[in-house]
Amino acid sequence: MKLFKGLIILFMLMFLMPEQGLAQRRYLRRLAAAEEAFSNHQYHNALNRYKKAYNRTRDRDNRNYIIFQMAESYRFINDTRRAEVNYRRLLRANYDEKEPIVLLHYGDMLRTNEKYDLAEEAYLAYIEKEPEDPRGHVGLESIKLALEWLENPTKYEVVNERRINTRDDEFAPRYADRNYRSIIFTSNRDGVTGKGIDDWTDKNYTALFYARRDPKGDWGTPVLADNNNLVNTGSHEGVAIFKQRFTNLYFTRCYSQRTEEESGMGCQIYMATRGGNSWSEPVKLELGGDSTNVVGHPTLSSDELMIIFSADFEGGIGGKDLWIATRESTTESFGMARNLGDIINTKGDEMFPFLREDSVLYFSSNGHPGMGGLDIFKSTLVDGEWQKPVNMQYPINSPGDDFGITFKPDEEKGFFSSNRRGGRGGDDIYSFIKPPLVFTLQGVIRNEANLQFVPDASIRMVGTDGSSVEGRTDARGFYSFAPSQLKPGTTYELTVNHDGFFTQTGKITTVDVFSNRDFKLDFMLDPIPDEAIPLPEIRYELAKWDLLPQYQDSLRGLITILDQNPTIVIELAAHTDSRNTFEFNDILSQRRAESVVNYLIERGIPPDRMVARGYGKRVPRKLEKDITVDGYTFEEGTLLDDPFIESLPTTSQREAAHQLNRRTEFRVLSRDYVPRRTAAQRTAERIEVVLNPDENIVNYRSGEHGEISVPCILNGYNLIFSLDTRDRNALRISLEQALRLLTEGAINRNDFEGDAERILGEGTITDRAVFNISELRIGNKTLENIKVTVIHRQTEPLVIGENVLKDYGELNIDRDKQQIIFN
Template identity: 40%
Template structure:
């Protein structure tokens, strides 16, 4: 018999058995999947993928492997398999969506935006797309401008397995309980969804040297099943935690357990009857007053996957009320998990449904009255592209512990966070307004809205420095003989990040007249035009800052009219300025008005040359000089320079009448 025919006959005889074996493996894979054993199911799906020649089945297996890696929180492998899934002969649109989500979770936000745009072309009406693109844009902004929290890994407590969901067990915050799947866990069975041991509750203590002890199991709460997510009452006499009695291929749901303490002894844990069996009641969080218990559930009628609910009681030991969903301000079509309540009523929780940086992000929710909440992302560095969740605070302090998978291994670790105290300071420089040179030996006084008053002296570089306090307004007043006082203002109000302010105070020398810019009159008149008020109001401020100074207001005209007319006009103009200052509260005996007409032409300085480069430094703008200029335009500029209002200091020892 021909060998080829013999092989074909053998293959035909074996084919039904091979197909039956393949079908059994596929059924086994989906059975594990339905039981939530994603870690186990991945291997089954891979096995079917590697052995089948059916292209459609191959494509389905690629997609299921991708989904498995996503659900066991392995974004690197998930991304690899989703890329295969979208290129397969039978691609699913949701593979493109989850490829974009996984890329986002890996922190490659710009690339994720492009992947979401590809998904938008496949499914134009999905509202998630625009939200996720906006989330990527915000995540890049938050990474570029992080909040001021200091975040550090709590290395003493972490292991090679998952460590998460901490809770403080004493009012000195030197005892922490947390959830872990490490080797010391009592539940030694392998969790089908994670491939790790069932979790237990462990504790670690802070020693006198500030080091955390090696974690040990809290034996009285741990069982062979999943135990975790502890939450203490504010007086630390009650503890609530989650227990999930799950077998290898069955799921009995999760329940909330509790125990009470008398002295140093804890009671045997008991079950809180909130839901029927097979439903999830997990992640308990007791309010500071002990009257409200927040928890997570997947009960029917919710908003999304897992929602946050609350139940109330009238006193310790009394029955809990029927659970109430927190509503759509908190809960989304995604998952809301790991609630925690601070003493001011702010609720913290993790969510993958609100706009976030990737995976689970931590959010704060402030009650707004009724059932309304103001929900805000905690942003970087508390949040990251990976899962961030399970936060607790030290009562009123802005510090605590949270959980994160940011290392990229897929396992969770504990991290401390602390908002450092706001530190403010001002570094200043005092300069001569005319020369620009630093002024050494100037006295600088700090005047603060909280009553603080300090003084220092500038160094050789004209520099000074003060430490500042939060939420305070400051004035820095500089003075030195031969100068008018100068000042600058700063405020730390509304500043939410530490900052060093920079201030430059200009001191005006009084050894020469000081020109008032932008003082305008109509032609041949002495009434002040409205645009003059800005400059004169600054002069009012200068006189108030220099209460011992008297001045002469000096008005000058150009040479185009008779000397008598110009003297009379300039006197009236000077008097108009004086009258304005008196009207603004400056006493009359500090002010003298004098008109100079055309008798005191301007001498060209460097400032004038900036606007009139055809003039020479030191030249006096006499009528003869102006008439010799090359053009009418140059002559008009020179006449304009001569038309000016100035003041000069007459005395610096004025004492107001009492």
């Protein structure tokens, strides 16, 4: 019985041993066939053979290896979902202990499939195993950037060109005519000239096609770019670019099988010339490598003396790198190619370059931080060096493959290709455009003194591009400038003017503003006051008048006011404290006022726009607001005269009060200045010492018949009035002068008594119309709210009777000195 059992076992062993050897041989044959297809980039063919080999082995290690190769094959044919599934199977079998790269590729597939949390875990695990490999860190950074870019897309608008695309692949579009109404692109759609099936993709061979827009902008049916077997042949043709007035075509040709022309199965770049509807025989460009190298995706400089292309040459940085070659003339061959370096190239693939304006390089890469798959980047040439690539972000890029971008010259529009979700087929052609930036500007102008709106203010906007536009505020002080008036990359200076107010300026800029923006810029206009305006503190050495350098900055604000308000004339008044004699203080203050005027002249202010006056100690300061000096607060309304100062309890308080009295002020005398003199003229002509400010002495001119003509300032405008000694209550203005004041804005319709429409409706002013004068200054005295009558037959600009002048004080007329003296 035991012997019988032993014979049975021996018989079984003898029977099974040949069978096991045969199965192993079949497995090895199928594995070898799969490996050969994989090494020849025939990934679809390799997948079928790996599956058969998988079924011929029970060995766990063998099976895990096959799953790894299948995952890689799926990754190469862009079947990211099946690749993800197979990498996950490997991780469950702990295959990453043997091949850590599984974690990296698994993370890449998850990122492309938008499973960012799982992708992050995979990258972290890979970094733990391979901390020196930058690809894991790039993957982590890419997740962060992808989420940020999806949340904050750029301004590009992207459209799938569905009338061009099919369920097959359409990619790498380039413009094909001078009017930029047609494109040449690569496709494996039905109708290609090659009759084989590509073992990499299990799809048709690729060929070059044209698509053209009709006059309405609609795409016609794409047609073969060549059907005479010159450019399009039985091999793969694609990724082309036109140069030299759209006659020279540079394109890529790949061989899926060995031919008499090519002993290997690589890719090369060719050039053919278009003449009418025919092509010259393509000429291969000798750029290095051999027939097994993949060389393609050409882009050239405008003069065709430089070419940038993608290749897997030995000595590169990653898989496929970008290389550059140059030549001296278009009749010569290109010289030895050199790698663009690690600023452009990575351990991944860099492909599909496009050179724009010879200085900006666009290309696609899966090695730089990106959203997933191939992303489009751009790099700028600065001083002969390519700068760090910048990701074009979403929506140009997506979690899928985005590549083959081209631009219309001088415009932010063009085409690219992508296999992103929502497409019609595999790779689709998309158009893109970056709509022009839209900027608007608006604001409100108010009166600083009372916060009321300022209507009819003029606001002028001048751009650094040389543009100049002007607008006015409405009844509520509102102004606006339309989008057509504001351009990108421009800085605008705004100047606001209105009678009775100091000019204000403001600035906005659209430089480095990359999104639409509604600018808002409000202004508060300062009314020009009748009262003197104290300047920031200017101190002098004891009994001296030289303007010290450290106090010159205090005058910058005044210089700005004078520059911004070129029609005003000002008085610069200097005051001392009450110590020392009248004569000493009068002379000292006068010289101090002159020193300020001279400084302003040196800074370009015309001398006839300034009057220097020294008031000595004659005008103690009355505070218009609370002021704190050296810790002591003096309240608004305080008159800093000697009785007040002497009443202060401490010496330091009294010294602080004296300090406030020592001041330099300015006030506006008129607002209709017209340049009449050169800056070289001295100011002495206009300098006078006020010996007694309680007296108002005004010089006048006498006519042939004893008429008295006196200077005055009416609503800020210089006039000469005639003194009427017979009609003592006269206050009359000529029609010509009244129209001037109305036209220049010194008065307006609201100043007239009665129906303004009737008074002003005929383009003139009716005879004996009455209007209100806001202020009339004679000498250093001002009357406000005076009524004046328009007389058509009057020839003198303004006539004022003696009784009216008495409102300025008791007057005496010194005919010898030709002076009117008000007491």
